[in-house]
Amino acid sequence: MLMGLSQKIRITPFKKKTLKSDLQLRFLHRLERSLSSGYPLLDALETIKWDQSLVKEAEQMILMLKNGESIDKAFSRLGFHHSITSFLLFTRSSGNLSESLVKCKDMYQKRITYTKKFEQIIRYPIILLIIFSLLLFFLNRTILPSFENMFHTNPETNTSIHLSMEIIAFMNHFTLVIFALVVGTVIFWLHKKKSIPIEKRIIIYQSIPIYKSYLRMQTSFLFATHLSSLLKTGMSLKDIFNALENQENLPIISHYAKHVNKNLGTGVHLTNVIKQIPLLDKQLTIIFQKNTNTFNLEKDLSIYAELLLEEIHQKILKIFTYIQPIFFIILATFIIFIYLSLMWPMFQLMNTI
Structure with a gap:
């Protein structure tokens, strides 16, 4: 429909920026609701302009679509999150934009x-951790040196104070080093990630225990979702894997699709190829073994993707339940250490009296 628009409209260049998350969600919600009500795409975008906070984005998208841009590229240029644009990537082939919008x-x-739940969970522990870190620094710089001067005549007590000061200094230096390493690693990864070959990136991902599990579920979910969506169009598996290989939004999926095409070209069965891919769940192998026709395969992949999305949701929430206890255990350790640092010299002095 969009490709049939012969009139080209000049688009004023604009800088790509990241749209606020709440505006992205509101835009998706309003567009999906208008499409579900029977509006054609361009008319649905016109209805979005009724929302004053989305007028600019709706107008820019209308201009881009009339100029021949694909829906996923239009969303990308407007600053929508890559998880959204990756979901809309194959709407040109499937033609089911409304369903894709619901999913994304x-x-x-x-x-x-x-994101909001994580911020709520981690906010107060971090504040308390900073407060206790400052308290340890203050303890090491002022109170313990005063104790050292006070008890310099008692060698045993003085040794305990020295040990406490060394432990606190080590903890402060260790924390700073870890913080610097984390920040440096993140900055390096953000700048160099695209220059690292996808094969090496996958090896790095697989070496991170918790993230590896999440990435396997996410990759399996995206693989099953897009495969199911394209199977609905009647495309052959060969054409589907070619489409997955040629897209750029999902580099891991593209890499695995290329791997599948290469092995299928040598006569290896699809089930055996998928079984060899480390970031795809073994359940996918069972689904491909079970189904011999595309209709049942599409249905099973669709249901499996929904179940996998729910499993991802449950596991993330479960991880969140461990965050606060871990932080509070660290804080409790700090409190106990401060208490012992202050009271232990007193106890030693009392034993000598």
């Missing part, structure tokens, strides 16, 4: 929920 809206809604 639900997924992005969960992402916002996770």
Whole structure:
């Protein structure tokens, strides 16, 4: 429909920026609701302009679509999150934009929920951790040196104070080094990630225990979702894997699709190829073994993707339940250490009297 628009409209260049998450979600919600009500795409975008906070984005998207841009590239240029644009990547082939919008809206809604919940969970522990770190620094710089001067005549007590000061100094230096390493690693990864070959990136991902499990579920979910969506169009598996290989939004999926095409070209059965891919769940192998026709395969992949999304949701929430206890255990350790640092010299002095 969009490709049939012969009139080209000049688009004023604009800088790509990241749209606020709440505006992204509202845009998706309003567009999906208008499409579900029977509006054509361009008319649905016109209805979004009724929301004053989305007028600029709706106008820019209308201009881009009339100029021949694909829906996923239009969303990308407007600064929508890559998880949204990756979901809309194959709407040109499947033609089911409304269904894709429902899926990516639900997924992005969960992402916002996770982010807010994580911020709520970690906010107070971090504040308390900073306060106790400052308290340890103050203890090491002022109180313990005063104790050292006070008890310099008692060698045993003085040794305990020295040990406490060394432990606190080590903890402060260790914390600073870890913080610097984390920040440096993140900055390096953000700048150099695209220059690292995808094969090496996958090896790095697989070496991170918790993230490896999450990435396997996420990759399996995206693989099953897009494969199911493209199977609905009647495309052959060969054409589907070619489409997955040629897209750029999902580099891991593209890499694995290339691996599948290469092995299928040598006569290896699809089930055996998928079984060899480390970041795809073994359940996918069972699904491909079970189904001999594309209709049943599409249905099973769709249901499996929904179950996998729910499993991802449950596991992320479970991880969140461990965050606060871990932080509070660290804080409790700090409190006990401060107490012992202050009271232990007193106890030693009392024993000598």
